[in-house]
Amino acid sequence: MFDTLTLAALPPEDEALRPQIQALIASHVAGLPADRRARSWQGFDAAFSRALGQAGFLGLTLPRAYGGQERGPFARFVVVEELLSAGAPVAAHWIADRQSAPLILGYGTEEQRRAYIPRICRGEALFCIGMSEPGSGSDLASVRTRAERTNKGWRVNGQKIWTTNAMHSDYMIALLRTSGTPEDRHAGLSQLIIDLKAPGVVVRPIVDLTGDAHFAEVFFDNVELPVEALIGGEGEGWKQVTAELAFERSGPERIYSSVVLLDAWIRHLQAVGRRDAGVLTGRFMAEIATLRAMSIACTARLALGESPVVEASIVKDRGTTFEQDLPVAIGDDLAAHPDELVSDELYRTLLYVTHIAPSFSLRGGTREILRGIIARGMGLR
Amino acid sequence: MDASELLEPFDRMLATIAMPAAVRAVEGGSDASAMWSELAQSGFLDALVPEEAGGAGLSLSAIAPLIEAIGAHALPLPAAETMVARALLAGTGLASPDGPIALATAGVPGQIVPCGLVAAHVLIDLGDRLVLAPIDALAVTPTGVHHALAVRIGWEGTPAGRDITRPRAGLRALAAVVRATLIAGTAHRLLELTTRHANERVQFGKPIGRQQALQQNLAVMAEDAVVARIAAQLGCAQGLDVSPAAAAVAKSTASSVAARLAGTAHAVHGAIGISEEFDLQLLTRRLHEWRLADGSEGYWNGVLGAARLADPAGSVDWIRAEVFA
Numbered sequence: 001m002f003d004t005l006t007l008a009a010l011p012p013e014d015e016a017l018r019p020q021i022q023a024l025i026a027s028h029v030a031g032l033p034a035d036r037r038a039r040s041w042q043g044f045d046a047a048f049s050r051a052l053g054q055a056g057f058l059g060l061t062l063p064r065a066y067g068g069q070e071r072g073p074f075a076r077f078v079v080v081e082e083l084l085s086a087g088a089p090v091a092a093h094w095i096a097d098r099q100s101a102p103l104i105l106g107y108g109t110e111e112q113r114r115a116y117i118p119r120i121c122r123g124e125a126l127f128c129i130g131m132s133e134p135g136s137g138s139d140l141a142s143v144r145t146r147a148e149r150t151n152k153g154w155r156v157n158g159q160k161i162w163t164t165n166a167m168h169s170d171y172m173i174a175l176l177r178t179s180g181t182p183e184d185r186h187a188g189l190s191q192l193i194i195d196l197k198a199p200g201v202v203v204r205p206i207v208d209l210t211g212d213a214h215f216a217e218v219f220f221d222n223v224e225l226p227v228e229a230l231i232g233g234e235g236e237g238w239k240q241v242t243a244e245l246a247f248e249r250s251g252p253e254r255i256y257s258s259v260v261l262l263d264a265w266i267r268h269l270q271a272v273g274r275r276d277a278g279v280l281t282g283r284f285m286a287e288i289a290t291l292r293a294m295s296i297a298c299t300a301r302l303a304l305g306e307s308p309v310v311e312a313s314i315v316k317d318r319g320t321t322f323e324q325d326l327p328v329a330i331g332d333d334l335a336a337h338p339d340e341l342v343s344d345e346l347y348r349t350l351l352y353v354t355h356i357a358p359s360f361s362l363r364g365g366t367r368e369i370l371r372g373i374i375a376r377g378m379g380l381r
Numbered sequence: 382m383d384a385s386e387l388l389e390p391f392d393r394m395l396a397t398i399a400m401p402a403a404v405r406a407v408e409g410g411s412d413a414s415a416m417w418s419e420l421a422q423s424g425f426l427d428a429l430v431p432e433e434a435g436g437a438g439l440s441l442s443a444i445a446p447l448i449e450a451i452g453a454h455a456l457p458l459p460a461a462e463t464m465v466a467r468a469l470l471a472g473t474g475l476a477s478p479d480g481p482i483a484l485a486t487a488g489v490p491g492q493i494v495p496c497g498l499v500a501a502h503v504l505i506d507l508g509d510r511l512v513l514a515p516i517d518a519l520a521v522t523p524t525g526v527h528h529a530l531a532v533r534i535g536w537e538g539t540p541a542g543r544d545i546t547r548p549r550a551g552l553r554a555l556a557a558v559v560r561a562t563l564i565a566g567t568a569h570r571l572l573e574l575t576t577r578h579a580n581e582r583v584q585f586g587k588p589i590g591r592q593q594a595l596q597q598n599l600a601v602m603a604e605d606a607v608v609a610r611i612a613a614q615l616g617c618a619q620g621l622d623v624s625p626a627a628a629a630v631a632k633s634t635a636s637s638v639a640a641r642l643a644g645t646a647h648a649v650h651g652a653i654g655i656s657e658e659f660d661l662q663l664l665t666r667r668l669h670e671w672r673l674a675d676g677s678e679g680y681w682n683g684v685l686g687a688a689r690l691a692d693p694a695g696s697v698d699w700i701r702a703e704v705f706a
Contacts, residue, residue, distance in 0.1 A: 001572055002607050007442075007614035009705075085697035256697070263695050270690060279679055282686030285626075286633040286678075288696060289704045290612045297611060314604050374603055375596035378576050 001378065005311045007293055008300035014074040017057075021082045024055055029088050035348040037087025038260040041094065041253065042214040042356075044168055046126070049093035053123030058097045062105060067118035073302040077252060077295070084256040091165055091214065096120040096127035098251075100173050103191070107232030107240055112193070116171075130160035130174035130194070130218060131241070137162070138369040140175060140241065141185040145220065147176040147192055147229075154178075154192060154225040156200075159217065164363075166203045166216035172196055175237050178230075189237035192229040199223070210355050242309065249312035249364055251299070254319030255291045257360050258326040261353045264346050265330045272340055277333050284329075287322045294318065310377030313370040320361040327354040387439075388446045391425055395454040401660045407457035408528040413499045417481055420460055427477075429468035429621070436471065441558070441617045448559060449566025449610070455663040457530055459483045459496035461559050466504045468621055469511065473546045478502055482513070486553035486675050490535040493524060495674050497532035505540055506552035514542035531670060548621060554628035556675040558616035561635035564671050565610040568635075568642050571664050572606045575599065575646045582651075595649065602645045605638035615704060625684055626703035633681035639672040 028048050029037060036043065052058050060075045062068025069075065083090050101120045104112050119125035136142040145158025156176065166172060172194045180188030196203060200223035205213035232240050262284060269277055294315050301308040331350055334342055342350075361367045375381050398419045407413045420426065428444045430436020448461040459481050466482035480501025485494045488508045497503065503519060505512045520535035548555050579590030579599060589595055616623055616631025643665040647654045654661045672678075692699055 001569065001576070001603060005607055005611065007611060007618060081697065085695060259696060266690065266696065270693070275687070275690065278686030278690060279682045280686065281689050282629065282633065282682030282684065283637075283678070285685045285689050285696065285700060285704075286612070286630045286637075286682060289615060289630040289700045290608055290634045292697075292700065292705070293611045293615050294607070314607055317600075318604050318608065368597065371597045371600035372593070374600035375590075378599060378603055380576065380579060380590040380596050380599060 002311060002314070004301060004308070005294065005297045005314070008297050010074050010078060010296060014071065014078050017075060017078050018082060020055070021057055021079050022086075024051065024057070025082060025086045025088045029086055032087070033345050033348075034087070034260050034264040035345060035352050038258075038349050038352050039212070040084050040087045040090060040260065041257065042091055042212055043087075043089025044091040044165065044214075045089035046092045046123070046168075048089055049123035049126075051123075052093065053121055058093055058123055059101060059117065059121030062101055062117060062121060066105070066113055067121035068101075073299045074296075077299045081252040081256070081292075084252055085259050087260040092126055092168065093120075093123045095129055095164065095169075096125060099129060100127040100171075103173065103240065104193075104231060106243075107191075107236075109228070111228060112231065116193075125171065126165070126169045128163050128166045128169040128172050128196075128216075130163050130166075130172045130176075132162040133159060134161055138366050141189070141238065142182045143175055143177055143189055144182055145174070145176050147178050147190065147225070149178075150224070152224065153227040154229055156192070156194065156220040156223040156225060159219050161215075161217045162206075163216050163218050164214055166196065166218050167205045167213070169196055172218065173231065175241055178234055178237075186238035188235055189241075190234050191231045191237045191240055192225060193231060194220075194223065194225060194229065198225070208356070208359075210352055243307050249309075249316035249370075252292075252295055254316045255288065255295060255322065257320075257323040258353050258357070259288075261330060261349050262326055264349050265334070268334075268342065268346050274337070274340070280329060280333060284326065291315070291319050291322060310374055313365070313373045313377075316364065317361075317367055317370045317374070320367070323360045324357045327357050387443070388450060391423070391447050392450045392454075394419065394423055395450055395456060399454045399456045401455075401663060404455050404457050404663055405528075407499065408530060413458055413481075417458055417499075420458065421479065426460065426463050427467055429464050430471045430477075431468075434471040436467070441620050441623075442614070445562050445614060445617045448562040449569065449613075452563035452566030452568075452667070453570035455567070455667060457496075458499055461563060462496065462504075462556070465555060465559055465621070466502075466513070469504070469545050469548070470513065472621075473544075475513075475543060475545070478513075478515075484552060484556045484559075484675075485534055486551070486556045490520075491533055493531050493674070494534050495531045495670060497521065497534055498523070498530045502542075503534055504545065504552065505534075505542075506547065507539070508551075509547065511545035511547050511552055512540050512542040513545055514540040518542065526670075529666070529670065531674075548623075550623060550625045550628060553675055554623050554625050555621060557628045557632035557681065558613065558619075558623050560671050560675050561609065561613040561616055561631035564635040564639050564668060565606070565613040567664050567668055567671075568606040568609045568638070571642055571646045571661075571668070572602055574661060574664075575602065575649045579649055589649070598645050599649065602642055605642050605645075609635045609638050609642075624703065626688060629681040629685040630704050632676060633678045633685065636672040636676075636678040636681070639668045643668045 059068035064070045147154040178190040200221040202219040206215040207213045427436035428439045432438035462484045463482045467477040482502045483500035485505040522533045612634035
């Protein structure tokens, strides 16, 4: 079972990207405190994203004809690994680069590719993804927000929620019902590009428990879209979304969300000269190494053009479990030494990661849904 | 030769010589020499020995699927250990003795050695060198664990035998990688048996595998098996001269999932799984024994953590340099 998930190495030509991206990151994030860097996924810095685009670190897997670098998933792995392990702010370009551009390339028309992908590669067109709705989170088949055909194009009515960074984005790629009813489940769903500046769109940020606002709710009141808003086939939305999730679930982003905290804790142990946390430190190292090997193994399947949905679910479930264990165990270790002073920066980092950690296993498919996908892959369903 | 060309004949042979009844017979004290001679004649025991010394010259990575198969079949002989010992002997320029060789990685008399009961020699790490000691020259005492093939070995002064060049990180690191690979093979076999049972066993009018609660546990079991295998592959990738960090990742990871895998397998099988006549126990008893052998997860985490805490690098950079290099 799962024999295809096997050890793979990063090609030397992609490893060669590492010093350049490290230097670029260092020049932007070196001065940021750990509790800012710990926000990485949620860190929004459009100037940094444009700098990445100028230096050729966005659109790594996309064709040169559309402004990309025409490299493979391994190059992306190296760049994303460096960004996240350093805690660089990636939110501005994250979704456009990681999901929207590959989706438009794969399913979009030539006009759509030329209209959006070069700007994404320059870090100038920012995207969000409208999947969840009130009453429809992991159960995306129950999507109700509707796009009706009009004689000019599409008219959208409904609401999306938990949409990451919608308030900072230029466009949303939304999963919408273009025919049938929620009872039709996966049939009748399509993906459309919505210009968030279009009349009738209202975006409201949702403040989270850390005081940040990275989620938003988005309302559509008779929003008129051109015919060309449709990506791919009408009614093919579910199939397109499923393929997309393999990219989202298997990358370094499922391993490194807490790594800024891990490094801050290790620096603390080194500074105070404490040695009694060696076993715990070793456990974390063994887990990171194993997860990294699994993520590279999954990347190798993507590089072969496969869509390893079940394997990606394994990486994500395992990776987010690790990301969530870290703040709990580090909190126990630090507070098990109540007479040892902890800096404000480390304390804020610990509590930020602790408070936001529940989201790690929610974004991109909940733990229970992923385990259901794995069970199906085992022939149990 | 690709992995499947190597694996298929080996796997077929194991399926023939290590039927569950034969495994039970050896565990019950029957002579294993016929089983061993089939294995020896196959030539696979010299897979790691360089070609110029008469072996196949394969890497540890290349034969990892064979080691997994040994685990999956619950072979009651130290075949993987013998492959490693023969390669180390050849590296020192020595011919290998015919019989099974077990590995003793603690350096102290009284240590527990897996498969010692069926070994003809034991390769002992004394800290500065390895010694190949005939089992007859050692004091051997059973552990008293039901049907276990592990024994305690002891000696007076220094064990007598030939000196062998010690690998850079000691025999324990290499044995730990082999043990992790055995665990990975056993884990995948356990996963297959348990998944099949969940699909066949009917309760409340439907297969128990249709229950979501069970599916969630079985999904975690699958993850554990995948995790054990990829960690073992990381260890094998460095060959016989494995670094302590890579060995630590392999064994710590495999050991840390072994007990949960065995637990879930038994939970899904219910009472029949812990009966002696049902084959499941041949695998789960080994998982627990191997988790403890050559350092548990706690031991290897300590090794790994001490090295990490002594280095100012960031964790991801450190892992790349120490484990993936």
